[in-house]
Amino acid sequence: xxxxxxxxxxxxxxxxxxxxxxxxxxxxxxxxxxxxxxxxxxxxxxxxxxxxxxxxxxxxxxxxxxxxxxxxxxxxxxxxxxxxxxxxxxxxxxxxxxxxxxxxxxxxxxxxxxxxxxxxxxxxxxxxxxxxxxxxxxxxxxxxxxxxxxxxxxxxxxxxxxxxxxxxxxxxxxxxxxxxxxxxxxxxxxxxxxxxxxxxxxxxxxxxxxxxxxxxxxxxxxxxxxxxxxxxxxxxxxxxxxxxxxxxxxxxxxxxxxxxxxxxxxxxxxxxxxxxxxxxxxxxxxxxxxxxxxxxxxxxxxxxxxxxxxxx
Amino acid sequence: xxxxxxxxxxxxxxxxxxxxxxxxxxxxxxxxxxxxxxxxxxxxxxxxxxxxxxxxxxxxxxxxxxxxxxxxxxxxxxxxxxxxxxxxxxxxxxxxxxxxxxxxxxxxxxxxxxxxxxxxxxxxxxxxxxxxxxxxxxxxxxxxxxxxxxxxxxxxxxxxxxxxxxxxxxxxxxxxxxxxxxxxxxxxxxxxxxxxxxxxxxxxxxxxxxxxxxxxxxxxxxxxxxxxxxxxxxxxxxxxxxxxxxxxxxxxxxxxxxxxxxxxxxxxxxxxxxxxxx
Numbered sequence: 001x002x003x004x005x006x007x008x009x010x011x012x013x014x015x016x017x018x019x020x021x022x023x024x025x026x027x028x029x030x031x032x033x034x035x036x037x038x039x040x041x042x043x044x045x046x047x048x049x050x051x052x053x054x055x056x057x058x059x060x061x062x063x064x065x066x067x068x069x070x071x072x073x074x075x076x077x078x079x080x081x082x083x084x085x086x087x088x089x090x091x092x093x094x095x096x097x098x099x100x101x102x103x104x105x106x107x108x109x110x111x112x113x114x115x116x117x118x119x120x121x122x123x124x125x126x127x128x129x130x131x132x133x134x135x136x137x138x139x140x141x142x143x144x145x146x147x148x149x150x151x152x153x154x155x156x157x158x159x160x161x162x163x164x165x166x167x168x169x170x171x172x173x174x175x176x177x178x179x180x181x182x183x184x185x186x187x188x189x190x191x192x193x194x195x196x197x198x199x200x201x202x203x204x205x206x207x208x209x210x211x212x213x214x215x216x217x218x219x220x221x222x223x224x225x226x227x228x229x230x231x232x233x234x235x236x237x238x239x240x241x242x243x244x245x246x247x248x249x250x251x252x253x254x255x256x257x258x259x260x261x262x263x264x265x266x267x268x269x270x271x272x273x274x275x276x277x278x279x280x281x282x283x284x285x286x287x288x289x290x291x292x293x294x295x296x297x298x299x300x301x302x303x304x305x306x307x308x309x310x311x312x
Numbered sequence: 313x314x315x316x317x318x319x320x321x322x323x324x325x326x327x328x329x330x331x332x333x334x335x336x337x338x339x340x341x342x343x344x345x346x347x348x349x350x351x352x353x354x355x356x357x358x359x360x361x362x363x364x365x366x367x368x369x370x371x372x373x374x375x376x377x378x379x380x381x382x383x384x385x386x387x388x389x390x391x392x393x394x395x396x397x398x399x400x401x402x403x404x405x406x407x408x409x410x411x412x413x414x415x416x417x418x419x420x421x422x423x424x425x426x427x428x429x430x431x432x433x434x435x436x437x438x439x440x441x442x443x444x445x446x447x448x449x450x451x452x453x454x455x456x457x458x459x460x461x462x463x464x465x466x467x468x469x470x471x472x473x474x475x476x477x478x479x480x481x482x483x484x485x486x487x488x489x490x491x492x493x494x495x496x497x498x499x500x501x502x503x504x505x506x507x508x509x510x511x512x513x514x515x516x517x518x519x520x521x522x523x524x525x526x527x528x529x530x531x532x533x534x535x536x537x538x539x540x541x542x543x544x545x546x547x548x549x550x551x552x553x554x555x556x557x558x559x560x561x562x563x564x565x566x567x568x569x570x571x572x573x574x575x576x577x578x579x580x581x582x583x584x585x586x587x588x589x590x
Binding site for chain 2: 067
């Protein structure tokens, strides 16, 4: 399976869209070579604002640019993009529904070496609690590229969390536009449905392969829009299944799993298994794979969760 | 330089704004009288003299922008927006009412309000963003941001101060309402930030200190700011918190205080008498 960087896809998408749309501006807090917003700097230096290591000011400045008609994308590591500027996002961006696009790069555990201060296990969860804010979590480089385009015409603020590592490319580069709020079936199956997001989508596809060998038919749904999350969509894919699994690279509290459970509780009576990070911070490791193993976020763990839910 | 008639008119306008604020606060309800009244003259000059705006269209693309970073003083901005004609007068008495137009802090749903402020320290950054947008578009719109003196302890303001100087935005003018009192007491007792003018200069700004209740001087300061190239300008308005109602002047409790019926009537009479004498 070919692997590609979501960060490079993000940077390249900004450049390509920037060519068409002169209103796109990009802000960065001294991490442009990591978030890959530096590609935009090279292409359109006059529309690139290096804000220094000052995330609060960056978020509010982006709000001002948006309120004056621009389409600002600001990026830095996810922990800082959302956490350092939470109130600036809440008041200056989300309440007035400013068209700011916030890129939380190196999300989840993907910044494996830097450890708990830099690994954001709660960014998508927290951002999802803010009214008016759309939250995206692409599963591969192709989806990232499509999302950047979709964000341009979307009205209102968006938070997108992007993985640091090269990930398998498995969604179709077919020119079909990304539709915010729509789930996507990656694998069709009948016994158990796995709702997965971000890097956990491919892990779930691999889990489905493992289970197939055991005669278990697995459906994998890519939930790359974490908010808004449509109950109808969830019910559509749950229909006819014997169990539900949710897999996310985030704290289990207040994330995709608990949101799906809350939305269907009382209407759907099926076994439910949740793969995610328990209520703990990350830790340093030499590789991303090592960390996913440590926190129970591999295809093996997802497959086991499915077996447990099915009582196998 | 503004002629005498203009100055006189703006003095009357400022007084009318104070009157509107008092009306909005009413009897027995907490309201930000202190930090609103200290800004009456600056608001009058901005909305009725210095800023480009279209009274028939609050969204006119060529309009200047005014951001009230000290968003708790929203009443004085609402007072001005009412006099401009953007906010219906009957809404003044419904301020902070459920389903009313006028929110407790500036909200984009209100015609003439340009940003959401109130969580302190954010307005200047938003202003920097707007100023950058206008410069990119080669538009002549100017951006004005009003900060409080208590607000100066917010670190983000200094991030914005550095950014504005770094990007050399000279289409941005900030005001500091130096009324020397914050919510719980005198600023020098609560959290002392000495030499504000020197601090802002050291951050790369042109700084003008002027009497914040002198219409002519405010006009002159804004005119001067417009001639400064290559850096932003800060106008420090030396003001009196609660100005216009003698018993509320320089009294911290009127930061967000309550007028009882007697005090309310006394305040109204005092403001009316001042208006007469202009």
